Amino acid sequence: LDQYDQLLEFCGFTKEEARDYMPTLKEGLKKWMIGPDKVKESVEVYLPTYFDLSLPPMRKMLGVWLEEFIKIPLLPKDRIMIDTILPQTDCSMLYSFKAAAPDKVWVGFLDWIAVLVNGGFFHNANALVDVAEKYGMDVNGALCPLNKTRYAMYIKGIVPNKTHTLMMNIICDDSPLTEEMIHQMYPDRTYLRHIMRVKDAPKGVWEDEDDLLVEHLGNEIRSAVYDIAEKAGIDYKPQHMMAAIENYRMYAEKVMALAMLMRNDPVPLRGIDFYYSIVPMAMGMDIDYPKTRGILEELHKCVKERVDKGVGVLPKGAPRVIWQTTAPHGENNWEIKMFEDYGVAAYWFDFGIPLPKYFMPPRKSDPFDIVAEMFLKYSLNVEPWARAELINQCVEQEGLSGVLWHQFWYCRHWGTEGQMVKQELEKKSKVPFVVFDGCWWHARDYGPEKLRTIFETASVMVKDYANKKTKAA
Amino acid sequence: LPEIFAGVDVGAGTSKAVIVSDDKVLAQHVRPTGNDVTRSAVEAMEGALGIAKLELQDISYVVSTGSGRRKVQFANDSMSEIICCAIGVKYTHPPTHTIMDIGCQDSKVIGLDDEGSVKQFTMNDRCAAGTGRFLEVLSHALEVELNEIGNLSLLGKDPCVISSTCTVFAESEVVSYRAQGRKIEDILAGLHQAIAKRVVIQGSSVGYRPDVVFTGGVARNIGVRKVFDEMLGLHIILPEEPQTITALGAAILAKQYYAKREREVSQGRDRAPTVLVP
Numbered sequence: 244l245d246q247y248d249q250l251l252e253f254c255g256f257t258k259e260e261a262r263d264y265m266p267t268l269k270e271g272l273k274k275w276m277i278g279p280d281k282v283k284e285s286v287e288v289y290l291p292t293y294f295d296l297s298l299p300p301m302r303k304m305l306g307v308w309l310e311e312f313i314k315i316p317l318l319p320k321d322r323i324m325i326d327t328i329l330p331q332t333d334c335s336m337l338y339s340f341k342a343a344a345p346d347k348v349w350v351g352f353l354d355w356i357a358v359l360v361n362g363g364f365f366h367n368a369n370a371l372v373d374v375a376e377k378y379g380m381d382v383n384g385a386l387c388p389l390n391k392t393r394y395a396m397y398i399k400g401i402v403p404n405k406t407h408t409l410m411m412n413i414i415c416d417d418s419p420l421t422e423e424m425i426h427q428m429y430p431d432r433t434y435l436r437h438i439m440r441v442k443d444a445p446k447g448v449w450e451d452e453d454d455l456l457v458e459h460l461g462n463e464i465r466s467a468v469y470d471i472a473e474k475a476g477i478d479y480k481p482q483h484m485m486a487a488i489e490n491y492r493m494y495a496e497k498v499m500a501l502a503m504l505m506r507n508d509p510v511p512l513r514g515i516d517f518y519y520s521i522v523p524m525a526m527g528m529d530i531d532y533p534k535t536r537g538i539l540e541e542l543h544k545c546v547k548e549r550v551d552k553g554v555g556v557l558p559k560g561a562p563r564v565i566w567q568t569t570a571p572h573g574e575n576n577w578e579i580k581m582f583e584d585y586g587v588a589a590y591w592f593d594f595g596i597p598l599p600k601y602f603m604p605p606r607k608s609d610p611f612d613i614v615a616e617m618f619l620k621y622s623l624n625v626e627p628w629a630r631a632e633l634i635n636q637c638v639e640q641e642g643l644s645g646v647l648w649h650q651f652w653y654c655r656h657w658g659t660e661g662q663m664v665k666q667e668l669e670k671k672s673k674v675p676f677v678v679f680d681g682c683w684w685h686a687r688d689y690g691p692e693k694l695r696t697i698f699e700t701a702s703v704m705v706k707d708y709a710n711k712k713t714k715a716a
Numbered sequence: 717l718p719e720i721f722a723g724v725d726v727g728a729g730t731s732k733a734v735i736v737s738d739d740k741v742l743a744q745h746v747r748p749t750g751n752d753v754t755r756s757a758v759e760a761m762e763g764a765l766g767i768a769k770l771e772l773q774d775i776s777y778v779v780s781t782g783s784g785r786r787k788v789q790f791a792n793d794s795m796s797e798i799i800c801c802a803i804g805v806k807y808t809h810p811p812t813h814t815i816m817d818i819g820c821q822d823s824k825v826i827g828l829d830d831e832g833s834v835k836q837f838t839m840n841d842r843c844a845a846g847t848g849r850f851l852e853v854l855s856h857a858l859e860v861e862l863n864e865i866g867n868l869s870l871l872g873k874d875p876c877v878i879s880s881t882c883t884v885f886a887e888s889e890v891v892s893y894r895a896q897g898r899k900i901e902d903i904l905a906g907l908h909q910a911i912a913k914r915v916v917i918q919g920s921s922v923g924y925r926p927d928v929v930f931t932g933g934v935a936r937n938i939g940v941r942k943v944f945d946e947m948l949g950l951h952i953i954l955p956e957e958p959q960t961i962t963a964l965g966a967a968i969l970a971k972q973y974y975a976k977r978e979r980e981v982s983q984g985r986d987r988a989p990t991v992l993v994p
């Protein structure tokens with residue numbers, strides 16, 4: 244087996260499937276500027292180190308990601324590309340276009356897919372950031388590497404067709420600025436549509452419970468979706484959004500079933516494997532959702548077997564923590580693994596897992612208002628005080644022993660929100676809340692040894708807190 | 717014979733070894749880390765062993781710490797320097813609630829609870845501003861010996877305003893002030909204010925609950941200590957050996973680890989594996 248065969252084997256392809264897919268794989272990797280050496284590093288180091296390849300459905304899940312990644316630069320010229328800036332968290336908006344025109348449309352979150360596979364599988368995320376900086380984006384600070392990745396994808400022709408971009412002006416002002424820049428440089432290759440929502444609800448007002456705020460966002464979504472559909476030439480109807488909501492709900496239920504298994508002691512699945520399984524729910528992808536749901540079911544079955552046998556990836560009694568943001572760096576899956584090596588289960592993501600509130604039936608009946616309401620229930624999207632409240636609920640209900648907040652030093656929004664949430668949470672709880680600095684997308688701008696020191700210290704704090712809790716109980 | 721334990725702190729600038737027995741420090745040794753981290757750890761340990769007139773096999777358990785801790789091949793275990801610093805400081809000064817630690821490339825502010833456990837901490841990343849390296853670079857630019865700048869800065873009557881955010885920018889400013897004919901003690905006083913300001917802001921999310929203890933190589937600089945006193949309005953406490961206190965903490969931790977291992981062995985179980993499923 245050469246490295247390409249090995250890659251497909253690790254990604255759950257049968258021999259026959261691998262034989263058929265191999266030319267596509269090689270063509271796609273070439274477009275992504277990933278050569279044989281990177282593939283070799285991937286199969287020899289990255290994939291076996293960070294992913295649990297002993298689980299066949301986990302391999303298949305990696306296959307879903309790989310195919311999604313390879314597909315982008317090879318899309319047919321007539322394929323309509325509809326993408327988003329920032330996580331959708333509720334990906335119904337994107338998927339509704341897929342429901343309207345399944346054979347005509349590609350949907351997704353370009354830069355995130357790029358980072359999670361380019362970085363997470365091939366340790367190659369820096370390559371695109373370097374391209375962006377070579378072509379004019381500021382080196383290091385001030386600009387989000389995620390947006391640099393997107394910019395580089397345009398420069399290198401990895402994005403093959405015109406994109407219709409839904410810009411989630413929810414928490415970030417850097418992404419829209421980047422997209423505006425791309426729009427100016429490639430006016431024929433992008434169409435931008437903003438969805439506006441300003442986080443200005445007064446403290447104590449849960450936005451999803453406020454009709455005015457929900458309906459305002461619902462109108463924004465409705466207007467943007469119809470606008471995009473018109474520009475893209477798609478016959479769009481409200482039932483497509485309903486179909487997308489149902490699709491989303493079904494995937495979310497599978498994720499929650501897996502999350503329930505993760506509550507077992509010992510924790511039965513590594514955080515990184517869990518993460519790559521749940522993210523399709525939150526980011527909007529062009530994947531075959533029914534097929535991926537099936538893989539999740541298979542994974543659930545395997546994990547359940549571990550639970551029944553009483554085995555796990557950490558010793559029984561290992562303390563658990565909740566992460567802010569998508570904990571694994573695209574480039575550095577080792578962060579989660581490092582916590583696990585220190586005996587702490589880091590798997591509960593306040594971004595990726597809907598908190599219990601999400602599963603209460605929506606108050607609204609209009610499909611666009613439903614999406615707005617759901618969106619405003621997500622921890623990621625609420626005000627810092629509300630986020631602290633939701634995280635606190637999760638800490639108490641799940642018996643967690645720490646909150647880890649990965650602060651992006653370059654990010655105007657998340658660079659400050661961490662401290663605000665921390666201050667709020669500390670009014671309610673004594674649970675350790677560790678804010679650590681780093682870059683989400685690539686590994687150039689921080690010292691791994693310093694992060695190791697921070698993680699090791701945080702692990703000691705978490706274990707210390709867990710021990711005190713146990714003694715007190 | 718009493719059991720003997722050692723802690724080795726391999727930092728970016730210096731490597732430190734401390735040997736303890738019966739809760740007393742038998743010996744300590746500090747040497748530059750240089751390019752070979754592994755070698756410098758060995759030499760720091762050999763230095764301490766020589767002072768104590770011991771051999772490595774006399775040591776029951778060794779814990780390494782510092783940024784090079786994973787390269788200390790003779791260590792039985794390792795632990796982050798933040799935890800070891802907290803243990804060392806709590807041991808020497810139990811009422812401590814806040815530690816300001818400034819080493820060659822790191823600056824940290826550590827909050828402790830009443831029991832001495834780390835409650836919060838911040839640590840610089842990427843940038844050398846606010847670290848010993850900042851003072852090292854700028855003392856070089858001013859052609860003043862590093863160990864003289866603290867005392868000289870105390871003579872400054874009109875401190876220069878110097879950037880606290882970047883060592884490179886600060887160096888340009890120093891060159892500029894020198895060209896303007898500003899007194900060297902005023903430039904140094906400004907430098908000390910800059911480094912202190914940087915660290916005070918860095919630790920604002922942790923807070924400065926007394927007693928506040930200052931550790932690390934930079935703690936030996938009286939100029940920085942004085943500025944901290946003024947900025948925080950507190951009397952900052954200086955341990956007897958601020959540079960080796962983290963290694964001391966590692967040695968104390970070595971004793972705890974050794975006792976735990978002995979307990980586990982006597983109970984017929986080894987240390988629990990960290991990963992059950994490959």
